Structure formats: structure tokens, C-alpha cells
Amino acid sequence: MHELAITQSMIDIVLEQAEKAGAQKVERINLAIGEMSGFVEEAVHFYFEFLAKGTPAEEASLCINQVTGRARCHACGAEFSLKELDWTCPVCGSNNIEITAGRELFVESIEVE
Numbered sequence: 001m002h003e004l005a006i007t008q009s010m011i012d013i014v015l016e017q018a019e020k021a022g023a024q025k026v027e028r029i030n031l032a033i034g035e036m037s038g039f040v041e042e043a044v045h046f047y048f049e050f051l052a053k054g055t056p057a058e059e060a061s062l063c064i065n066q067v068t069g070r071a072r073c074h075a076c077g078a079e080f081s082l083k084e085l086d087w088t089c090p091v092c093g094s095n096n097i098e099i100t101a102g103r104e105l106f107v108e109s110i111e112v113e
């Protein structure tokens with residue numbers, strides 16, 4: 001259910017930006033979702049429709065871009081792309097890694113009228 005909270009804060013950010021820009025209507029929202037975030041696109045779409053009702057973002061189209069997971073190895077310092085189910089360093093084989101990208105969900109940009 002964490003999509004509900006994250007979608008709400010995403011809409012808050014969008015509406016704040018739209019207000020600052022003096023926009024009447026939000027046309028499009030470009031959203032980045034990290035591969036490792038666990039957020040389900042369908043759920044974000046579903047909550048968006050529900051939560052944006054009655055706001056200037058009501059008719060906005062939601063464009064979701066997937067962000068690839070990346071990690072850094074604590075043992076040897078290598079940086080690499082994460083593959084699902086393979087969370088070991090491709091250089092030294094250590095699993096002492098830190099995820100550096102791909103866990104986030106953020107608003108990249110919005111287009112307003």
C-alpha cells in the first residue's frame with residue numbers, strides 16, 4: 001500500500017510546481033521509478049486517478065520512466081548495474097554492496113498549460 005502515500009506526495013509536488021508556474025492545468029507528468037523501488041506502475045496509475053480528481057492535475061497524462069538499478073561494491077569500490085536476483089559484485093564477487101540508484105520515485109518534470 002505504500003504506493004498510496006508516495007502517489008499523494010508526488011501529486012503534492014506537482015500541484016505546488018503548477019501553482020508556482022501559474023498554471024491552470026497540468027498536461028503531463030514525467031515520473032521516474034527505480035527498478036529496485038518495488039513500486040508497481042499500475043498501482044501508481046490507479047491511485048493517481050483517484051487522488052488527482054478535482055485538482056488541476058486531474059487530466060494529466062502520467063509518463064513513467066524506469067530507472068535502472070545501480071550499486072557500488074564496498075569491498076573493491078566497483079560500480080555496476082544491478083541485475084535482479086544477482087546482488088554480488090561482478091568484479092570481486094563480494095555481496096557487500098550499496099544500492100546507489102534505482103530505489104527512488106521522483107517527479108522528473110511536468111508540462112502545464
Ligand SMILES: [Zn+2]
Nearest residue numbers: 073076089092
Ligand atoms: Zn567488488
